[in-house]
Amino acid sequence: MRKYTVNAFSKIPGGGNPAGVVLHADLLKESEMQQMAEELNFSETAFIMASENALCKIRYFTPVEEVRLCGHATIASIGLMKHLKLISDGIHQIETAAGLLTVLVHPDKIMLEMDEPNFFESMDRHLISDSLGIEVDSLLEHPSPQIVSTGLKDLIVGVKSLEILRTLRPDFKKITDISSKADMAGYHVYSYGADGSVYMRNFAPLLGIQEESATGTASGALAVYLYKYGKLPKSSETTRTFFQGMFMERPSEIEILLRDDGINTKVFVGGGVSDINSLD
Structure with missing residues (x-):
C-alpha cells in the first residue's frame, strides 16, 4: 500500500x-x-x-x-x-x-x-435561494434549478452574475437538510463570465464538504443540463472548459467533451x- x-x-x-x-x-x-x-x-x-x-x-x-x-x-x-x-x-x-x-x-x-445522464425533479426557487443567502430574483429564470446525475445527484443552480456567485452566503445546515431530503450530494451553482465562459461553485456539506475547488461529476451534470436546455450548441461533438475554485484561490479548469449520436449523449470530464x- x-x-x-x-x-x-x-x-x-x-x-x-x-x-x-x-x-x-x-x-x-x-x-x-x-x-x-x-x-x-x-x-x-x-x-x-x-x-x-x-x-x-x-x-x-x-x-x-x-x-x-x-x-x-x-x-x-x-x-x-x-x-x-x-x-x-x-x-x-x-x-x-x-x-x-x-x-x-x-x-x-x-x-x-461519466455515468449515463439522468434528470430528476426541479426544486423550489425560493427554498434554494434562501439556502444560498440570496434573493430569488438573483437566480437565472431558465433553466430552473434541477437535480441531475452523471454519477452523483447534484442540484444545478444558475445565478445571474459572477458577483452573485462570488458573494453567495450558503447556509450549510439548510443545504444539508435539503440535500438529505432530496437524496442528492449537494449544490452545483454556476454563472457566466463576460465572454460566456462557465464559472462554478460546489457545496456538499452532507458529504462533509463545505465547498470544493473542482467537482468532476457535478460538472458533467451541469454540461448535460446546459446541453439539454439549449445553452450549449447541439452537435455530434461539443467541447468546453468550465472554471471552478477561483474564489478559493485554487483555480481549476475542467474540460468537457459531449458526444451526441442522435440517440444518446455521453459526457466526459477531464483535465491535468x-x-x-x-x-x-
Whole structure:
C-alpha cells in the first residue's frame, strides 16, 4: 500500500482539487478505508485495487462515507498511475460502483466518461435561494434549478452574475437538510463570465464538504443540463472548459467533451494533474 496526494483539474502548481490516492489497496477493509479517508481529510480519497474486468477498480470515500464515483479523484488516480509509468496513453476502462467507465489518457490530460445522464425533479426557487443567502430574483429564470446525475445527484443552480456567485452566503445546515431530503450530494451553482465562459461553485456539506475547488461529476451534470436546455450548441461533438475554485484561490479548469449520436449523449470530464506527493 502506498499513499499519495494529487491535485486534479490543475494546470499550475497549487491549483485544482487535491485528492488522496491509495495504491495497492486490495487488502484494506472498508472500515480501514473510511478511517484513512477521514484522517487524510480530503474531499475524496481514492483506493485503487486490482480488477478482473478493467485496468483497475477504484473506490471513493469522503471523510464521512463512500460514494459511487468521484471525477477529480479518478483524474488524480489515473494521472498518478501515468506519472509512475504504470499505464500508457490510450483508452482504458476502470471499474467503479457506477459501472465500467472509459478513461481517455492523453499526453497532457485525462478524460473520464461519466455515468449515463439522468434528470430528476426541479426544486423550489425560493427554498434554494434562501439556502444560498440570496434573493430569488438573483437566480437565472431558465433553466430552473434541477437535480441531475452523471454519477452523483447534484442540484444545478444558475445565478445571474459572477458577483452573485462570488458573494453567495450558503447556509450549510439548510443545504444539508435539503440535500438529505432530496437524496442528492449537494449544490452545483454556476454563472457566466463576460465572454460566456462557465464559472462554478460546489457545496456538499452532507458529504462533509463545505465547498470544493473542482467537482468532476457535478460538472458533467451541469454540461448535460446546459446541453439539454439549449445553452450549449447541439452537435455530434461539443467541447468546453468550465472554471471552478477561483474564489478559493485554487483555480481549476475542467474540460468537457459531449458526444451526441442522435440517440444518446455521453459526457466526459477531464483535465491535468499537478503537485504529486508521496505520503509514505
